[in-house]
Amino acid sequence: MLELSHVDMFFGGIAALHDMSFNVQKGEIVGIIGPNGAGKTTIYNIISGVYTPSAGVIYFQGSDITPLKAYQINRLGIARTFQNLRLFTRSTVLENVMTSAQNRYINSFKEDFFSGNISRTNCPDPESWYSFIESCLHIGRWKKTEKVLQFKSMKLLERVGLADRADQIAGTLPYGMQRRLEIARALALSPKLLMLDEPAAGMNPEEVFELNDLITGIHKDFDLTTLVIEHHMDLIMKICPHIICLNFGAKIAEGSSEEIQNNPEVLAAYLGTDEEEVI
Amino acid sequence: MKRNIILIITGLCLALWPLGGYQEGIVILMCINCIAAMGVSVLTGFTGIFTLGHAAYMALGAYTTAIMTVRYGIHWLPAVIAGGLMAVLIAWLIGIPTLKLTGDYYAIASIGLGEAIRLIIENWQSFTRGSRGFPGIDPYTTRIMAVVIFILLAILMFNLLDSRLGRELKASRDDSIAASLMGFNTPHSRMKALVISAFYCGIAGSLLGGYMCFIQPSMFDMMKSTELTAVVVFGGLGSMSGTILGSAAITLIMEYFRDISQYRMLIYGLLLVVIMVFRPEGLMGSHEIWDLLKSKEAVKKDA
Amino acid sequence: MIYLAFTFSTLIQQIINGLSLGSVYALIAVGYSLVYSILLFSNFAHGGFLVVGGYACYFLLTQLGYGVAVSMTFALFASGLTAVITERLAYKPIRERTSITLYLLIASMGVNIIIENLFVITVGGRIRALPQNTFPTGVFNLMGGVTLSASDIISLITAVIFLGLLQIFLNKTRWGLAIRAAACDIRTAGLMGVNVTFLISLVFFVAGVLAAVGGIFLSVRYSLYPQLGSITTKAFVAAVIGGLGSLPGAVVGSLILGLAEMLTAGFISSQMRDLVVYSLLVIMLLIRPAGFFGKTISEKI
Numbered sequence: 036m037l038e039l040s041h042v043d044m045f046f047g048g049i050a051a052l053h054d055m056s057f058n059v060q061k062g063e064i065v066g067i068i069g070p071n072g073a074g075k076t077t078i079y080n081i082i083s084g085v086y087t088p089s090a091g092v093i094y095f096q097g098s099d100i101t102p103l104k105a106y107q108i109n110r111l112g113i114a115r116t117f118q119n120l121r122l123f124t125r126s127t128v129l130e131n132v133m134t135s136a137q138n139r140y141i142n143s144f145k146e147d148f149f150s151g152n153i154s155r156t157n158c159p160d161p162e163s164w165y166s167f168i169e170s171c172l173h174i175g176r177w178k179k180t181e182k183v184l185q186f187k188s189m190k191l192l193e194r195v196g197l198a199d200r201a202d203q204i205a206g207t208l209p210y211g212m213q214r215r216l217e218i219a220r221a222l223a224l225s226p227k228l229l230m231l232d233e234p235a236a237g238m239n240p241e242e243v244f245e246l247n248d249l250i251t252g253i254h255k256d257f258d259l260t261t262l263v264i265e266h267h268m269d270l271i272m273k274i275c276p277h278i279i280c281l282n283f284g285a286k287i288a289e290g291s292s293e294e295i296q297n298n299p300e301v302l303a304a305y306l307g308t309d310e311e312e313v314i
Numbered sequence: 315m316k317r318n319i320i321l322i323i324t325g326l327c328l329a330l331w332p333l334g335g336y337q338e339g340i341v342i343l344m345c346i347n348c349i350a351a352m353g354v355s356v357l358t359g360f361t362g363i364f365t366l367g368h369a370a371y372m373a374l375g376a377y378t379t380a381i382m383t384v385r386y387g388i389h390w391l392p393a394v395i396a397g398g399l400m401a402v403l404i405a406w407l408i409g410i411p412t413l414k415l416t417g418d419y420y421a422i423a424s425i426g427l428g429e430a431i432r433l434i435i436e437n438w439q440s441f442t443r444g445s446r447g448f449p450g451i452d453p454y455t456t457r458i459m460a461v462v463i464f465i466l467l468a469i470l471m472f473n474l475l476d477s478r479l480g481r482e483l484k485a486s487r488d489d490s491i492a493a494s495l496m497g498f499n500t501p502h503s504r505m506k507a508l509v510i511s512a513f514y515c516g517i518a519g520s521l522l523g524g525y526m527c528f529i530q531p532s533m534f535d536m537m538k539s540t541e542l543t544a545v546v547v548f549g550g551l552g553s554m555s556g557t558i559l560g561s562a563a564i565t566l567i568m569e570y571f572r573d574i575s576q577y578r579m580l581i582y583g584l585l586l587v588v589i590m591v592f593r594p595e596g597l598m599g600s601h602e603i604w605d606l607l608k609s610k611e612a613v614k615k616d617a
Numbered sequence: 618m619i620y621l622a623f624t625f626s627t628l629i630q631q632i633i634n635g636l637s638l639g640s641v642y643a644l645i646a647v648g649y650s651l652v653y654s655i656l657l658f659s660n661f662a663h664g665g666f667l668v669v670g671g672y673a674c675y676f677l678l679t680q681l682g683y684g685v686a687v688s689m690t691f692a693l694f695a696s697g698l699t700a701v702i703t704e705r706l707a708y709k710p711i712r713e714r715t716s717i718t719l720y721l722l723i724a725s726m727g728v729n730i731i732i733e734n735l736f737v738i739t740v741g742g743r744i745r746a747l748p749q750n751t752f753p754t755g756v757f758n759l760m761g762g763v764t765l766s767a768s769d770i771i772s773l774i775t776a777v778i779f780l781g782l783l784q785i786f787l788n789k790t791r792w793g794l795a796i797r798a799a800a801c802d803i804r805t806a807g808l809m810g811v812n813v814t815f816l817i818s819l820v821f822f823v824a825g826v827l828a829a830v831g832g833i834f835l836s837v838r839y840s841l842y843p844q845l846g847s848i849t850t851k852a853f854v855a856a857v858i859g860g861l862g863s864l865p866g867a868v869v870g871s872l873i874l875g876l877a878e879m880l881t882a883g884f885i886s887s888q889m890r891d892l893v894v895y896s897l898l899v900i901m902l903l904i905r906p907a908g909f910f911g912k913t914i915s916e917k918i
Contacts, residue, residue, distance in 0.1 A: 083495055109497040121492035123485050125552060125600055134481040138497035170477035171470050177477060224497060364719055366726075411903045418659040421722065422857045423902060425850055430895035437888055536847065540726060547723050580734040586727025591710045594720045 036061040036260050037082070037228060042091030044077055044284075051077045052284045055091070059228075059277075064254055064261045066275030068268070068295075070304055073281040075264045076118055079230050083115050084108040095228070110140040110157050114226035116217040118233045118264075124206030128197055128216055131205050132188035136223035139163050163187075191219040195249065211242045218249070222257060229253075230262040235270055243267060250274055272296070280304065317604050318469055325465035329458050338457045339525075344565045345464035346455075346521045347545070351561035352471050352554065353514025354542045359551040360475065361507035362487030363413075364421045366539050367428020368515050371401040373435055373534035375516030376523040377442055380451045390454035394463075394520040401516025404431070405508050413504045416490070428539055436531040447530030448523075455524030463521065467514060468558065472602075474510070475554060483507050484552075515542075537579065544582050548589060549597050556598025563597075624884075629763045631883035632876065637769035639875020640776035641838070644831035645852035646859070646867035647780060648824030654800040654862035655820050658718040659853065662703055662725040663828055664846025665732030670696035670829025671836040671845060672736060678748055689833060693826045700825025701818045703728050709814075729846060736843035745841045747833075772834045779830055780868065783823065787864075796820060800862070851878075851894055858901045860911025869909055873897070 037059040044052040052074045059065050067075050081088045082095075084105035093101050100108050114135075123131050139160035146152070163184055165176040192198045195215040200208060205216060214234055221229055234250065235243045251274050254261050265271050271278060272292045280288040280295055282304040288295055295301055328341055350372060357363050375397030382393040412423045435442050442448060474480060485493040486503045494500045523529045549560025568578055589596060645667060652660045673695040677688035707724045757765045787793035795816055799806040807813040831852075835845060855874045859866025874894055881893040901908065 085491070085495070104499075105494040106497050106499045109495055115495060117492065121489045123488040123492070125488050126481070126484055130481060130484075134485045135496040137478045137481065140497065165478070167479070170474050170479050173473045173477070181477070220496070362719075364722060411899055414906055415902060417718070418653070418657075418722065418861060419857060419902075419906070421659060422853045423898060426854055426895040426898045429850070430892055433888075433892050433895075437892070536850075540730065543723075544726075551719075576738055577734075579730055580738065583727045583730030583734060587707050587724050587731065590720045590724035590727065591707060594711070594715065594717075 036063075036096060038094040039078075039082075040092045040094070042081060042088045042093065044074075044081055044086060045089045050284050052081070052088075055284075055286060057279055057286065057289060059260060059262065061260055062258075063277050064251070064263065064275050066271040066278040067262060067264045067281065068266075068271055068278060069281035069287075073304075074284040075281060076232060077284075078281075079115055079232055079262075079264070082108075082230065083113060109224065110138075112140070112142070112157075112224075112227035113230070114221035114224045114228070115230040116214070116221055116232050116234060118236065120210075120213050120217060122205045122213055122216060122220070124204070126205060127201065128192065128203050128205050128208065129185070129188055129201040131216060132191055132219050132223045133184045135220045136184050136188050136191075137163050139223075139225055188219075188223060191222055192216075194222075194253070195219045196245075210237045211239075214238065215246075215249070218253070222253060225257070226259065228260045228262070229257075230264075232264050233266065234263065235265055235267045243270060246270070247274060317472055317602075320604065321465055321468055321472075325461050328464075329461040333457075340565070340569050342455055342457055342460045342521075342525050343569075344562050345460040346518050346525065347565045348558050348561045349464055349467055349521070350515050350518035350542055351545045351549070351557050352467065353511040353518065355511075355546045355549070355554055355557035356471065356475075356483070356514070357507050357511040358543060358546050359549075359553065359557065360480070360487060361483045361504060362490075363504060363507065364417075364543070365424045365511075366421055366536065366543060367424035367426075367431075368511065368542050369534040369536070369538035370428040370431035371405060371512045371515035372519030372522065372538070373432060373529075373531065374401045374404055375519030376529045376534070377435055377448065377519075378516075379520035380448050380523045380529055381441070383452055383454070384448070384450055390452065390524060394454075394517060394524075397520035398513045398516040401512040401519070402509050405512030406505070409505045409508045413501050413508060425536060425539075429536060432531050432534055442531075445531055447528055449528045451523050451527045451529070453524060453527050455521045460521055460525070463517065467517065468554075471514075471554060479506065487552075541582060544586050547596055548585060550595055550599050550601075552600030553596070553598035553602055555603040556596060556601075559603075560597050626763050627883050628880075631879040633763070633765055633769060634883075635876035635879035636872065637772050637875070638838070638879060639872035640773045641831050641834045642852045642855050642871035642875055643868045644776050644779060644827045644834075645849055646856040646871045647783065647864055648827035648831075649849070649852060650856045650859075650862055650864055650867040651796075651820055651827075652824050653856070654864075655796065655803060655817060656708075656712070656718070656721065657862075658721040658725070659861075660725045660824070661722065662700075662707075662728035662732065663824065663852075664849035665703075665729045666696045666700050666825045666828040667832035667835070667849060668732060668736060668843060668846045669699045670825075670832035671841045672740065673829070674833050675745060675747055675836065675841055692833060693829045696829030696832070697822040697825035699732075700821040700828070704818060704821040709817075733843050733846055740843075742843055745836075747836050747841065768834075768837055772838070775830060775834070779827060783827070783864075786823070792816070792819060851891075854894060854898050856908075858898060858908055860908030863908070863910035866908055866910030 039055050039057055042052055042055040043050065055078065067078065069075050080086045082093060084103055084107070088101060092099055095111060095113065100111065123134060126134065140157040141160050142157050145156045163180060165180050169175040169177045189198060189201065192201055195218055197212060197216055197219065200212065205213070208216065218231065218234065231250065235246055238246060247270055250261065250263065253259065263271065263275060276291060278290065278292055278295045279286060280301045287300045287304060288298040333341065354365060354368050357365055378400040379390070379393040379397040382388045382396060383390055408427050412420060412427070415423060436445050438444070482498055482503050485496065485498060486500045490500045493503070545561045545564050546557050548564065549558070550556030571577070645663065649660060649663045670692045674688050674692035677683045677691055678685070707728055708721055711720050711724055756767070787797060795806060795811045799811065799813070799816055803813060832845065835848060851874060852871065855870035856867045858873060859868070859870030874897065877893055877897055878890040881890045
C-alpha cells in the first residue's frame with residue numbers, strides 16, 4: 036500500500052531523515068514512535084507532500100508519488116491530522132468537515148487511447164461536486180449536493196461525538212474536541228490512508244481511552260490503513276500490532292509490540308544513554 | 315432565500331424611493347462603491363490576500379467601457395460587461411506570477427502592479443488620452459441601472475460564498491497549508507478569488523465612468539486602492555454584508571462631510587488605526603446580518 | 618564615434634545618478650527591512666516618518682534659522698521619535714493582543730495616511746524646496762561632459778556612513794546582538810531576558826532616523842511635499858527584490874533599482890522609469906519569489 040524506499044530529508048545539511056525504508060500493508064495500523072525530534076512528523080510531511088524528499092522514492096498503491104504536490108497526493112486518498120492543530124478556525128465545526136467532504140476524489144482508471152496502457156487517475160466524486168455556474172445561481176445540483184455534504188458531515192461529527200457542537204466556531208472548541216474534529220475532517224475525504232499525528236496530545240486519560248476505541252473503530256468501519264504517531268505508549272501498544280521506532284532520523288527498530296518493548300536499542304533511545312527525554 | 319428577499323427589498327427601496335437629483339447621485343455612487351468593495355472583500359476578507367492595487371482594475375473597467383462606447387459606439391451593456399472581463403483578463407495574467415506570493419510580498423507587489431497599470435494608461439496617450447483624462451462618456455449609469463446591477467452582483471456574490479467555492483476560499487484564508495493537505499490547490503483558489511474580485515472592480519469602474527462622464531488615471535491611484543481596502547476592513551474582514559454596510563455608511567458620511575473634504579483622508583487614516591487597535595474585527599466581524607437574525611430566532615426558540 | 622562617446626558619457630552619468638538615488642533608497646529600505654525582520658510586517662508608515670524628517674529639517678532651517686547640522690540632527694531625532702510614538706500608540710496594543718500581522722499592516726497604512734494628511738492640513742500641500750545653501754552645490758566636471766554634483770557625493774557618502782554605523786551597531790553592541798537575536802525569534806529573545814518592548818522601540822527609532830536621512834536627501838534632490846512619502850513604495854519594492862527582512866538585500870535591491878531607474882531615464886524615457894521599476898519587481902518575483910537574500914520562512918507543521 037505505502038512504501039518508503041531509502042528516503043533522505045535534509046534541512047540545510049542536517050539530516051532529519053536518513054535512509055528511511057519501510058512498508059505498510061493494506062489494512063494495517065502502524066504506530067510510529069520515537070523521542071522528540073526523531074523525525075516522526077517529517078515522515079508525514081514527506082508522505083503528504085509538504086516537503087519533497089532530498090533522496091529516495093515513496094510509493095502509494097504501487098505508483099511513485101514523490102514528485103506530486105500536496106493537494107495531488109491528498110486526492111489519491113491520503114489524509115492526515117496535525118500535531119499543532121490546523122483547523123479552519125474561523126469557520127464552524129460543520130463547515131470544517133464540509134470543506135473537506137466537498138473535496139472527495141475517487142480513483143478511476145483511464146486507458147490510453149494509443150498505447151492501451153491503463154493508468155490510475157482521480158476525478159471529483161460526482162456526488163459532492165457541482166459547477167461554478169451552479170454555485171453562482173444556486174441552481175441544479177447545488178441544493179442536493181449541499182444537503183448530501185451536510186448529511187455526510189453530520190454523520191461524521193456524530194461518529195466523533197461532536198454533533199451537538201456543529202454550529203460552533205471551530206477555534207472556540209476545547210482542545211480535545213479540536214483533535215477529534217481534525218479526525219472527522221480527515222475522514223470526510225474518505226481516504227485510504229489516514230495519518231494521525233499525536234491524536235492523544237493534551238487529552239486526559241478518559242479521553243485517551245475513548246480515542247482508543249475511536250481509532251480502532253474508524254479503522255475498521257472506514258476500511259482504512261492507519262499510521263499513528265503517538266507518545267502515549269499504552270495507546271500505541273494496545274492498538275498497533277506493527278510499530279516502527281525512530282531515533283535521530285533513522286529507523287532503529289520495527290516489529291510487533293513485544294519485539295519493540297524488548298528491543299535494547301529502543302530502551303536505550305527512550306531511557307537514555309544520554310540526555311534524551313524520558314517519556 | 316430570506317437573504318435574497320432582503321436584498322431585493324433593499325434594491326426596490328433604493329431604486330424607487332422618490333429622491334431629488336442630488337440624492338440620486340449619492341445612491342448611484344453608493345452602489346458603485348459597494349460593488350467595488352464586494353470585489354476587494356472577497357479577496358481580502360474571504361481569502362486573506364491583502365491588496366493595495368485594486369483601483370487599477372476599476373481603471374481597466376472604466377477605460378475599456380469608455381473607449382468602447384465613445385470611440386466605437388457600442389451599446390453600454392456589452393461595454394460594461396467587457397470592462398469587467400478586461401479586468402478579469404489582466405488579473406489572471408498578473409495572478410500567474412504573483413499569487414505564489416503570500417502576505418506582505420503580495421501586498422507590495424499589488425501596489426507595484428496597480429501603479430504600473432495606471433502608468434501604462436497614463437502613458438498610452440494615443441489610446442487613452444493620458445493624464446488629461448477621457449471626456450465625453452455617455453451618462454449611461456442611471457440610478458435604476460446601478461441599483462439593478464448592484465443587487466444582481468450582490469445576490470451572485472452571496473450565493474458564491476454560500477457554496478463550495480466560499481468554503482474553499484475560507485479554508486485557504488484560515489490555514490493555507492491545511493487547505494492544500496485537504497486537497498485544495500491553493501494557488502488556484504487564490505486565483506479564483508482574484509479573478510472574481512477583479513470582475514467586480516472592473517464593473518464598478520465601468521459604472522463610475524458612466525456616472526462621472528469623465529475619467530482620468532489619477533482617479534484610480536493608490537489612494538483609491540487604500541480607500542477600497544479601508545472600507546472592507548471597516549465593514550469586517552470576512553463579512554460580505556458588513557462590507558456592503560460599511561461601504562454604504564462611509565459613502566454617506568463622506569458626502570455629509572463634503573465641506574471638510576480635506577479631512578476626508580485623515581478620517582480614513584484615523585478610522586483604520588482606531589479599528590485595528592480597538593475592534594480589529596470591524597463592524598460585523600465575520601458574521602453576516604442574517605446570521606444575527608437567525609441567532610435571535612434561535613434564542614427565542616430556546617426560550 | 619561622436620554618438621558612441623555621447624552614449625558612453627550618458628552611461629557614466631546615469632550610473633552616477635543611479636548610485637546616488639539608489640543610496641537614498643537604501644537608507645529607506647534598510648530601515649523598513651529592519652522593522653520587517655523583527656515584527657514580520659510591512660510598516661507602511663515608514664513613508665510618514667520620512668516626511669516628518671523632511672519637514673522638521675525644512676522648518677528648523679527656514680523658520681527657526683538653525684544651522685544645517687543642528688537642523689538635521691533635530692530632524693533625525695524628530696522622525697525617530699515619531700516612529701517610537703507610532704509604535705507605542707498604534708502597534709503595541711495590537712501586537713499584545715494578537716499575532717495576526719495583517720492588523721499591524723493595516724494600522725501602519727492608517728498611520729501613513731494620518732501623517733501625510735496632517736501635513737496637508739497644517740502646512741498645506743504646497744511644494745517646498747530646502748534652501749539652496751543646505752548642501753554645497755558645486756558641480757565637478759569629469760571627462761566627456763560627465764558631471765558629478767556635490768549633493769550626489771554627499772548623499773552617497775552619508776548613506777555609506779549611516780549604513781556603516783548601523784552595521785557596527787548591529788554587530789558590535791549588546792543591543793545590536795539583541796536585535797539580531799530578535800530577528801531570528803523574538804519570543805525566544807524575550808524569554809532569554811531581552812527587554813523586547815525597549816528593543817522594538819529602539820528598532821523603530823533607528824528605522825525612523827534612517828528614513829529621515831533619506832527624506833532630507835529626497836527633499837534636496839526633488840522637493841518637499843506631504844506625499845513625498847509615497848516614494849517609499851520604491852524602497853519597499855527594492856526591499857522585496859533584495860528579500861524582505863534582509864539588510865544586505867535591501868541595499869543591493871536599492872542600488873539595482875536606482876541604476877535601473879536612471880539608466881531608463883537616460884536611454885529610454887524618464888516617463889518609463891517607474892514602469893521599469895515595477896517590471897523589475899514582477900520579473901524578480903517570477904524568478905526568485907523570496908528575493909536575492911530572502912529566507913523562505915518554513916512553518917512548523
